[in-house]
Amino acid sequence: MVGSSASSTPSTRGPRYYLAMATAKAASVALKALHRNAGQFPGALAEAIDPDFMAHIDKPEHVVFVSGTNGKTTTNNLLNDLLVDNGFELVDNRAGGNIANGIESTFIKNAGITGRQKLSTAVMELDELSSRLVFPHVTPDIMLVTNLYRDSFSRNANPDFIFSVMSEKIPASTKLVLNADDLISCRMAPQCKERVYFALGPMPEDEKEAQGIACDLTACPECGGRLEYDYCHMRHLGRAHCTSCGFTNPEPQYVVTRIDREAHTFTVEERPRGGAEERLSALGAGTDGEGQPRSYTYHFGTYSLTNIYNLLAALVVARELGVSPEAIAASFERGINVTAARYSEREVGEYRLIALASKGENSTATSVALDTIRREQGDKILMLMLADAHKAENPVQTEYIGWYYQSDFEYLTDPTFKQIVVQGATSEDLLLRLRLAGVDMDKLVMVATPTEAADAVDLTLTHDVYWAYDIFNGGDVESSRNRLIERIEAGELAPREVKNLAKVDAEAEPEDAAGAEDEGAAAADATGADVASAEDATGADTASADAPQMNASQPVIEVLYPEYGNQAGDNGNVMYLRACLPNATFVETSHGSVPYFAEHTPDLIIMCNMTERQQEAVIEQLRPYRDRLAQLIDEGVYMLFTGNAAEVLGKGIRDAKTGAVEGLDLLDITTERTMRRRYLTVNVGAFAPEPGSDPMEVVGFKIQFTQVFAGGIDGAFMENSVGWGLNEKVSSEGVRKNNLLATWMIGPVLPLNPDFTRWLLKNATGHEVPLAFEQEARAAYNKRVQELKTPGMHLAH
Incomplete structure (x- = not known):
């Protein structure tokens, strides 16, 4: 030794x-x-x-x-x-x-x-x-x-x-x-x-x-x-x-x-x-x-x-x-090698039944597992059991689903996938994500139990059936696999009749939502919309005169630092915007680029959750354009900042270990950062679109290292009925200054809240915008609102 x-x-x-x-x-x-x-x-x-x-x-x-x-x-x-x-x-x-x-x-x-x-x-x-x-x-x-x-x-x-x-x-x-x-x-x-x-x-x-x-x-x-x-x-x-x-x-x-x-x-x-x-x-x-x-x-x-x-x-x-x-x-x-603890294969007659586990809430492990299955030869049926069954058993805790938006479900559009069965406590959220990925609705089945998952499998489609599952769902996988073995041994190849929750009430779907589904499917690929980097849109370091301008039929959405603003699944906000606005021009401003807003006026500016080190880099990137941002706020340009993105707009971020960072001083807030402590909560709050108007309920999650304190000049984004607000001692969540909307909620917020998203897009673009996959988004929203209102509900970790 x-x-x-x-x-x-x-x-x-x-x-x-x-x-x-x-x-x-x-x-x-x-x-x-x-x-x-x-x-x-x-x-x-x-x-x-x-x-x-x-x-x-x-x-x-x-x-x-x-x-x-x-x-x-x-x-x-x-x-x-x-x-x-x-x-x-x-x-x-x-x-x-x-x-x-x-x-x-x-x-x-x-x-x-x-x-x-x-x-x-x-x-x-x-x-x-x-x-x-x-x-x-x-x-x-x-x-x-x-x-x-x-x-x-x-x-x-x-x-x-x-x-x-x-x-x-x-x-x-x-x-x-x-x-x-x-x-x-x-x-x-x-x-x-x-x-x-x-x-x-x-x-x-x-x-x-x-x-x-x-x-x-x-x-x-x-x-x-x-x-x-x-x-x-x-x-x-x-x-x-x-x-x-x-x-x-x-x-x-x-x-x-x-x-x-x-x-x-x-x-x-x-x-x-x-x-x-x-x-x-x-x-x-x-x-x-x-x-x-x-x-x-x-x-x-x-x-x-x-x-x-x-x-x-x-x-x-x-x-x-x-x-x-x-x-x-x-x-x-001699056989000392990688164990099959997270991989198991059983052969029953002509059928191969293969289970491949990945770490729960881990987008990388899940993506690798899906890609591994995709690369297997031949046609295949896939059962997705990704929600943590143990967390689901606890009536007062909920699982964070933002990680779905960081997992590569786009792999499942491969034509070798003939059927995809979804089962688990967060199936509604996963179904929406699969639709955004471009998965064919005709291939999707959503069921309530592991046994029903096995019953839904159409064994006439292929001889290879795969399970992609959370490591804590091994028991559910085995129960469904054993049920499928019973069917194979009995010669029962056609699926049994099950309630396909993915298609319940589909006939009641509003016409505009159905139309949005067609548009959203076409835009599911990130390249489906007209996408330009800030450097491309401006020609070089400055914006050119023929750069895309605000237009009712072709709105311009500027995404600030997308390479940073993808933490906790907040990239799902832009993913959903692309699906809802297939005719929009999305301008991505990356590190080192001159922002599009510096010389043009986009319809909507969005920046999402990032790491703490990236926050400090973004502050310095935006500091030269601080006055221009202030002008756009005063002019009423719509802006959405989610997660910790809004902290860069405040007076400063104080960190007991690394010292203070001066912010852009556009919002009357001060941030206290404590990296040794995490603050988690779930939120249900009332968002009033206009002063005196009927509020809508907005839901989300908060996972952060910070507590934020408002000076009182700017208004709140919403008033919480569940969970704390800017800090653990107040119920007022987020900040609203003119049409700048800042919320510390993640989730991501836009796919989770169809009513809020519809309002935002109507006001930012000046016309009604059909929501992509509204049926799926609303089903997930309705379940989430009910779940988060359960007394004592908290976010599992």
């Missing part, structure tokens, strides 16, 4: 510690006797007795942590199997419990009654947010970070936030094993000087730009400049460089140079690192004696780029722990 030991035990143990240890050990024994998983409870119990238990308990001499957004569970389990197969005796937490209490429970499991650790080496999965609680007391020898993507927004906010939480807390003596293809996580913890990088080299199927409807890496993470990709493997993973500052990927020491899908092998080249050839030689790698890198070939099971990344990450850590390439290759040949 190489590396330094974990942090030593303080000498301040007292009676609380020994009581905590004894109680936790007893709880572990009792849970084991009851055949229950002791993933977190013993640690939580010990900490309740001794709040400093993590500091007091002994740690194994050597610790390896595996973390990252996607792949950490798979990679951790694979690494454990690989090391055990090569003679290591390990402490692991693979049964669950990757948060701080779970780490404590793992140490308790490996300890004697005094806390002395039995085994000297631990390889454990570590939750990204929990790292700030663990690292002060545990110094790992090696820290593997698989990648950083956007995850559940209600819990993990954005990759910038997760990066900052992890980066500053990792001990300087820890060796980092990082993904060189990820320009987000590869920059982590500059205080750690011992760094090892892995990567995939250029592949035949690579693309020239990042993938996904909402990319996590839309600009240089160092200067905010434009990124240009040399090649991109998947999502934002690949090799790129900044056209402004030159920032690019670090050079990897372990590189996959070839993947042979027919032979089920991949080749890894081990390159010498500067000044460390002796170290590589000690590991049995390095050069061939003439300065040339050595290459080794390994076996893989099921192919996907995700699996290759997981295998590569695990073998790199094993190499850094001294396991030889030959030993690793032998283990992979």
